[in-house]
Amino acid sequence: MSSPAFRSLPLSTTQLSLAAVLRCGQSFRWSVLPLSDQHSPHEYRLCLRDRVVCLRQTSDTLLYRSVYLPQPSSPKEEAVKDAETLAWIRDYFQLDVDLMELYSQWSSMDPVFEKVKDRFEGIRILRQDPFECLLSFICSSNNNISRITKMVQSLCTQYSPPLLSLPPPKDGTEGPLVPYHPFPPPSALAAPEVAAKLRSLGFGYRADFIQKTAKMLVDAHGNDTSTSMQEPAEKWLLTLRQLSTSDARTELLKFMGVGRKVADCVLLMSLDKREVVPVDTHVHQIAVKHYGLPGSSKSKATMTPKLYDDVSMKLVEKWGDYAGWAHSVLFTSDLKAFANYGLDGSSSSPSLSKIAMPSSASPSPTKRKRATTKAVEGNTVTDAVASTVEEFDELSLAERVKRRRQVCLKVSAK
DNA sequence: GGTGTACCCGCT
DNA sequence: GCGGGTACAC
Numbered sequence: 001m002s003s004p005a006f007r008s009l010p011l012s013t014t015q016l017s018l019a020a021v022l023r024c025g026q027s028f029r030w031s032v033l034p035l036s037d038q039h040s041p042h043e044y045r046l047c048l049r050d051r052v053v054c055l056r057q058t059s060d061t062l063l064y065r066s067v068y069l070p071q072p073s074s075p076k077e078e079a080v081k082d083a084e085t086l087a088w089i090r091d092y093f094q095l096d097v098d099l100m101e102l103y104s105q106w107s108s109m110d111p112v113f114e115k116v117k118d119r120f121e122g123i124r125i126l127r128q129d130p131f132e133c134l135l136s137f138i139c140s141s142n143n144n145i146s147r148i149t150k151m152v153q154s155l156c157t158q159y160s161p162p163l164l165s166l167p168p169p170k171d172g173t174e175g176p177l178v179p180y181h182p183f184p185p186p187s188a189l190a191a192p193e194v195a196a197k198l199r200s201l202g203f204g205y206r207a208d209f210i211q212k213t214a215k216m217l218v219d220a221h222g223n224d225t226s227t228s229m230q231e232p233a234e235k236w237l238l239t240l241r242q243l244s245t246s247d248a249r250t251e252l253l254k255f256m257g258v259g260r261k262v263a264d265c266v267l268l269m270s271l272d273k274r275e276v277v278p279v280d281t282h283v284h285q286i287a288v289k290h291y292g293l294p295g296s297s298k299s300k301a302t303m304t305p306k307l308y309d310d311v312s313m314k315l316v317e318k319w320g321d322y323a324g325w326a327h328s329v330l331f332t333s334d335l336k337a338f339a340n341y342g343l344d345g346s347s348s349s350p351s352l353s354k355i356a357m358p359s360s361a362s363p364s365p366t367k368r369k370r371a372t373t374k375a376v377e378g379n380t381v382t383d384a385v386a387s388t389v390e391e392f393d394e395l396s397l398a399e400r401v402k403r404r405r406q407v408c409l410k411v412s413a414k
Numbered sequence: 415g416g417t418g419t420a421c422c423c424g425c426t
Numbered sequence: 427g428c429g430g431g432t433a434c435a436c
Contacts, residue, residue, distance in 0.1 A: 140430055143430065146424090199422080204421070205421045209432085257432065259433085260431090261431060262431075281431090305416085418436085419433100421431105421433095425428090
């Protein structure tokens with residue numbers, strides 16, 4: 001396989017830090033390969049349907065290239081495909097969003113953010129493929145990044161044939177070829193026997209969730225496995241981007257293994273719902289420690305729907321329109337794996353865990369106010385989210401179970 | 415409608 | 427034992 005030259009895109013690491021963004025638990029599929037280059041210590045690779053995208057980064061430049069299948073037959077055709085790769089990069093990393101602008105806004109709104117911002121630059125939300133995102137986060141329950149990564153890799157190697165193979169990027173050295181697999185389509189995971197296989201691969205109880213969710217999607221939207229690049233179910237998931245946060249969440253909650261947390265991750269990371277703040281026990285701890293949410297910092301209260309809403313709403317109030325993006329910065333800064341991140345001597349910002357709780361940590365709000373204050377036609381983001389939260393609240397557990405059953409029955413009836 | 419428990423597996 | 431949760435039964 002040929003090794004085309006890298007193209008370059010001027011881009012500061014303050015706008016995008018691959019080292020943080022590709023390893024902080026948003027996407028679990030990027031290969032991180034060592035380089036002997038001081039300025040760019042790693043190469044990152046991701047396999048798409050028809051190409052493997054390879055990225056490197058220096059302080060002021062993003063270097064990119066792709067290896068295609070089929071290979072371009074002329075320099076002209078290759079130039080066209082490279083332009084596609086660049087367009088994909090702009091879309092996937094949402095480069096039209098000015099992260100510096102957001103960082104300064106969040107800093108002015110939040111003293112806690114102010115303290116971590118210098119050490120955790122360039123952390124933004126990826127715009128991922130919804131199907132991959134959905135399955136990845138179904139795998140994430142009661143789980144850690146390293147195991148989720150292994151499971152997602154298994155999905156690819158077991159259920160999606162390799163697109164092509166590449167040698168490691170070691171400058172100058174020839175190494176063994178490594179196969180790159182795209183993420184499998186829904187139809188590849190829908191067969192009943194998939195569940196048992198996934199269990200044997202160490203997926204645990206998530207094996208059934210994956211297979212059932214894939215089957216629900218295929219049965220509801222068909223699997224046109226003809227040569228098309230995307231199956232109908234994948235296209236349908238993309239249409240959820242047009243829906244309101246609340247409506248899109250309702251759709252996601254119908255799938256097996258998808259509760260509020262997983263749904264919110266998919267909304268934020270693949271469906272353009274930038275204000276959504278997914279709440280897990282970790283985020284809850286952050287909220288208790290730094291934002292005066294009620295709850296003991298030691299006792300791990302079970303995440304009830306109400307507690308989830310309280311935490312999520314509080315953080316949306318704090319950070320505003322792009323609250324989900326801000327959440328990602330704080331969340332990353334609190335990951336153990338990032339304990340030494342950004343400590344290159346030039347910065348002295350602490351990791352979040354080292355920051356003392358503000359002495360006047362907001363006197364635990366007597367009671368979370370429901371969004372009673374409807375502002376101008378619900379145009380403020382806080383209100384928009386608050387109202388969606390209310391709708392979710394009103395959706396009883398029984399109703400959710402019923403809806404899910406309906407879909408399951410519909411599925412098994414076929 | 416809120417609360418309790420089992421669930422796979424790997425790590426502390 | 428617990429965890430970057432969810433399903434299911436009271």
